[in-house]
Each structure stands twice: as C-alpha cells, then as structure tokens.
Amino acid sequence: MKHQMAKQMVLFSVIGTMVAMAFMASSIIFPHPLLLVLAMSIGQGIAIFALALFLLAVALDLQSSGVAYIPVDEPVPETGVEAGTEAGSETPPAPPAP
Amino acid sequence: MLHLQSTEQLLKVIALACAALSVAIGIWYLVRRPHLHRATKTLLLLGLGVFPLIVSLTGNIASFEYTLTRPFCGSCHVMGPYLRDAEDPKSNSLAAMHSRNHKFGENSCYTCHADYQMLGAVTTKMNGMRHLFKYVTEYASTGPDGEGGPPIHLYKPFKSEACMQCHSMTAKKYLEQHADQIEQMRSGDVACIDCHNEVHPLALSRRASARREEK
Secondary structure, eight states: OHHHHHHHHHHHHHHHHHHHHHHHHHHHHSOOHHHHHHIIIIIHHHHHHHHHHHHHHHHHHHHTTTTTSSOTTSOOOSSSOOHHHHHOTTSOOOOOOO | OOOOOSHHHHHHHHHHHHHHHHHHHHHHHHHHOOOOOHHHHHHHHIIIIIHHHHHHHHHHHHHHHHHTSHHHHTTSGGGHHHHHHHHOTTOOSHHHHHHHSTTTGGGHHHHHHSOOSTTHHHHHHHHHHHHHHHHHHHSTTSOTTSTTSOOOOOSSOOOTHHHHTTSOSSSHHHHHHTTTTHHHHHHTSSOHHHHSOOSSHHHHHTOHHHHHHHO
16 A cells, blocks of 8 residues: 555656756746746745655655565566565565574 | 857756756656666656756756846846847947946846845845746736836836946045045935936837836
8 A cells, every 4th residue: 555655656756856857947948037937936846845755755665665566476586585675675584483 | 069158058058968867767767667676766866856956956056147147137028128228339328338348248237236235146136036026917018128018117226336346436536526426425325327327328218108208
C-alpha cells in the first residue's frame, strides 16, 4: 500500500518538476517580465513542492522496507541477494533459527 | 562553435542544459516506469533535486543580470518611446547621453533609477513588481506605446543621490557653477533634475496622453 502510494507520489513529482522546468526554461529563452516573475514564483514553488514530494515518497518507500518492490512474476536476480533487499537494503537479514 | 560573450550567457547555457537533463530523466521515468531501486532513486534525485536546483540558481542569477539591462526595461510596450530615445544616437536628452556613455553600457536605466542604499537593489526590484502589476492591470491594451493609459510618472521624486554616484558635489568646478544653490542641494530641497530637466523630453512628447495634459 505504502509502496503504491510512493510510486504515485514519484509520478506526480516527476510531472511537477517537468512543468517547473518548462516555466524556468521559457523565462530564460524569452525573458519577458511576466514570464520571469512566473518562473521565479510559480515555477520554483512547483519545483520545491515536487522535490518535497519525492523525498517523502523515498521516506515512505524506506519505511515499507521495499519488500513489495519486485512483483511476484518478475524473476529474482541470482546474485545471492534476496528480492526484498535489493531495493531496500536497509532491512537486516533475519537471524538464523536457534 | 558556441561563443559565450558574458557570464550571463554561460549561466543561461548551464541552466538550459540542466533543465534538459532533468526533463530527459523525467521522460525516461514516465516511459519506462522502473521499480524504485536504489539506482532509480539516485537518478530521480538528480532529475528532481540536483538539476532543478542548479537551474534555479543559475537561472535566477542570469535573470537578475538581465533585469538590469535596457532591453528588459523596454520590453514593456509603454517603455517603447523611452527606449527609442535612449538608444537614439542623435538625441540630446540626458537619458540618451548617459546611455551612450560606455560606463553605463546596457544598464543605463537601472543605474539612474535604482535606489542608492544598502538595500537599494531589493527596494528597486520590489518597485519592479509594482511596475509589473500596474502594467498588467492598467496598460495591457493601451496602444503600441501605451498612449491610452494614464501618464507614466515616478512613484517618488527622483533623488540627486543617483546623479552623485558619478557627479561629485565637492568638485571645484561644481562648487563654482552651483554656488547659489549648493546649500539647498545638500539639504535636498533642490534636486539636480529641477534645473537639468531634459531627461526624457522626446519620449514624453511622443506620448499622446502627455501631449493632451500639456494642452
């Protein structure tokens, strides 16, 4: 659940950043006063919001330990690393049974 | 071969390159929709954090530098007559003569009209925001040179400090020529442009609304 939410947040963050980049690039190419003000206010506001959203998504993702990252039907890489630990290596391996 | 003539141009190129990289990473993510592995997160951190930050910093500096130039001031159509007069090599107005001075260069509007204080740049830019608001609300559809809008005027009286950035009030020649007014000048009761008032004469005479007021 958290992983899905994180993916949605990253998606919005990517779209937001692209919109912000469009504002900023247009103000550099066509430096009209109105475009400059829009880029420096709305453009930068969207960019900051998008970055905050991305960082929040990463935090959520780390919280969910990345267990649900790789769908069941996707082959597990044979590197000796477990599926859940590739993306979320923060999860310590389970201790051996006594 | 790309020729960069100033720091402003270099900053613009850096900003545009970083914006392009950021957008490229965004498009890659939207097309591929990869899983949030560590490598994906790192790449997204570059695309959503590092590159936009560089665009923001370099873009702001480059834009600020551009806002000091005469073409930027003239980019609002109401400033057209002022810009044409300032750039006219035959004009004898103070604006034109100062604009021809290489010490002012492209920044002649800003040099004379910026507030001369520690926070002068800040207050000048705040006034610039006010200009923009007035421009959008009062001059948007007022003819090619803003003839249909209200006459343009300064928000506050033009202070002699702007002139004194270059013209000394203690030079011998100045003291000789201004012996009668020197105390009033120093106290601020009389400003330079009270007598030297041919600042933007041609520009004002070109404006229909200004002409109507004169009549």
